[in-house]
Amino acid sequence: MPLTVIRSLENNLSLKAKDFLLTMQDFFLFSMRAFFTLPKLKRYWRDFLDQATICGTDSIPIVLVSAISIGSLLAIEVGNLLEDFGAKTMLGRSTSISVIRELGPLLMGLMLSARFGSRNGAELGAMKISEQIDALRAFGTDPVAKLVMPRLAAALVMFIPLTALSDFAGLQSAAYLAEHYHHLDPGIFWNAVYPRLGPKDFVVGFAKAPVFAIIITLVSSYNGFIAKGGTAGVGRATIKGIVVSSGLVLIANFYVSKIVLENM
Template identity: 90%
Template sequence: MPLSFMRNLEKKLVLRLKDFFLTMQDFFLFSLRAFMAMPKIKRYWRDFLDQAGICGTDSIPIVLVSAISIGALLAIEVGNLLEDFGAKTMLGRSTALSVIRELGPLLMGLMLSARFGSRNGAELGAMQISEQIDALRAFGTDPIAKLVMPRLVAALIMFLPLTALSDFAGLQSAAYMAEHYHRIDPGIFWNAVYPRLAPKDFVVGFLKAPVFAIIITLVSSFNGFSARGGTAGVGRATIKGIVVSSGLVLIANFYVSKIVLENM
């Protein structure tokens, strides 16, 4: 009995490993085709504009809400901590570094993973199970160039201004709380921000935007294309895309910060 159990477990592990590596191979080829289709952006400029509005303009409210909330909370908590050491004048410096390097781009990435990524997975999954993607192939249209590439280009372009907006909103809310909660003069707050920001602080934050755009778009679109099993399959593909892309965003956030800060 134990021997047969171990053999069955071994077979399951081997099958899972095979499925994993096959999935990674398919995802790599899928991503490669999406990047190679970028020169065709002029042909699909209408699709690009639609997706730019979806991941850009339509995402502004959720980005603002998350950035303002975390900026205000960060100012309150960090200010209370600095007050114990008599260093409240450093609140602007510590808040600016936290928002620009980490929290601004990270929150933007997570919010868009939930909003833009879920839309990609659900929309493409519905097209997959209704055989609309097969119909595109039958008419001689590359579905990746038509459906995925415009989303990827739109995300690469729009995630940068959304990151800047997230940083700006977070700093403004932190400055407001510093003035009205901690009674810090706005001049003191901003004088602790601007002179001490280095180029690497902006490189760390804004380099994450295209990395997050690639991860969120390709992972969610790939899961949408892989949807099987009717509407329940669309739900599973959408959830899987959100979970995987959010996890990869957190991992990428760490490694981008580590690599840039170690080499600048």
């Protein structure tokens, strides 16, 4: 009996490992096809503009809300901590580095993983279930070039200005709270910001934008392309895309910071 249970577990683990490796292979080939079709962007420029509006302009409110919230909270908490040590004048430096290096791009990535990624997964999953993707193939259109590549190009273009907007909103909200909550003169706050920020800080923050764009777009789109099982399958594909892309965004956030800071 114990041997039977052990063999059953070994078989299950072996099948899961094979499924995982096959999924990684399919995802890699899917990603390569998306990148190789980027030269066809001119043909699908209308789709690119539509996706740029969805992931760019339409995402501004949620990016602003998250950036303002975290900037305000950071100013209050860090200011209270620095005040205990008599170093409240360092609030601008601490807040600016935290927002520009980490919190600005990270929050932008997580918010867009939930908003843009979920839309990709749900929309492409519904097209897969309703056989619209198969219809595109039947008419001689590459579905990856038509549906995925414009999303990838739009995300690569729009995530950088969204990161800049997130940084700006976070710093402005932190400065406002520093002035009205901690009664810190704005000149003191900003004088602690500008001299302390170097090229390395901006490179760390803005290098994350294209990485997050690639992760969110490809993971969510791939899960939509492999959706099956009716409307419930679309829901599962959408949720899986959000969860996996959000986790990979957190992992990529750490490694991009580590690589850039160690090499600059």
